[in-house]
Amino acid sequence: GENVEQHPSTLSVQEGDSAVIKCTYSDSASNYFPWYKQELGKGPQLIIDIRSNVGEKKDQRIAVTLNKTAKHFSLHITETQPEDSAVYFCAALFNKFYFGSGTKLNVKP
């Protein structure tokens, strides 16, 4: 099956700085890669996704890049704000969804 590795496990940035979270996957047949934000006490929320026929996708301060050759994809958050503090999960679809281990992002005001 698929294996998704996510780094770093924790990330602390100053408000206004950028944050980057990286994931690698093992199965080249995976073709859909979503990112989720999970705030304390809540369920994961889909924030952005990318398909294998696209290299980059942006939505305001959030962007995702995909390198199919290297089998990795990244989440970029610019101009971070305290409300961006949460746990972020990447995932890859291969028959079912395989999730990364999560990154706890702390944005310091």
Add this chain to the structure above:
Amino acid sequence: SAVISQKPSRDICQRGTSLTIQCQVDSQVTMMFWYRQQPGQSLTLIATANQGSEATYESGFVIDKFPISRPNLTFSTLTVSNMSPEDSSIYLCSVGEGRDYEQYFGPGTRLTVT
């Protein structure tokens, strides 16, 4: 996307008992799933809840421990049976929508077994 609610939002249960978690969706959906999220961990798929037939379980999860019902296209239940402290987790219902069955999650049920 669909609006998903779960009941209860949290519970504390004694070992050996069972708890049934309900998942309600505000629109008809084809695919519904149940996940487990152990404390500080990632999400693990328990099973796909199939409407009108038996659920499809992932490796490591069995029907006797996690019976699932899906009586219609908007509702599903997950029962955690004969609970032990190792079952203390967040249980999440999700629906799959769109071309790649994009997963949308409910708020979760936080279960503590003492």
